[in-house]
Amino acid sequence: MDSGLIGKVEKAHRYAEERDRFTFNELTVHVRGDNDAHDVTLRDGEWSCGCEYFSHHRVCAHSMALERLLDGMVPISTPTAAAP
Numbered sequence: 001m002d003s004g005l006i007g008k009v010e011k012a013h014r015y016a017e018e019r020d021r022f023t024f025n026e027l028t029v030h031v032r033g034d035n036d037a038h039d040v041t042l043r044d045g046e047w048s049c050g051c052e053y054f055s056h057h058r059v060c061a062h063s064m065a066l067e068r069l070l071d072g073m074v075p076i077s078t079p080t081a082a083a084p
Contacts, residue, residue, distance in 0.1 A: 022073045031062040038062050045075045 001009075015021055027042040033051070040049045040062045047054075047063040054060040059077045067076055 019072050024070065024074050027074070029066055031065065033062060040066055042066075042074055047075075047077050 024042055025044075029040050031038050031040050031049075036051070038050045040047065047059070047066075049060050049062045051060050051062060054063065063077055067074055
């Protein structure tokens, strides 16, 4: 491995430890739940999920699991009234 690449690998490790360097602006994750799989999307600071619960409550186990997994790197959902 050349010295330039070694430096990049070391920097990547340091960056990965400093989670506050990262903010996700857009992201789609396929989540396999107990009963079905759902795509959870973060776009412009807003979460969405294809599950029935999310359609009524604007938050669900799938979106909250991603918030926990990506703690500090994504916005936290604030459940609001159901969408019309």
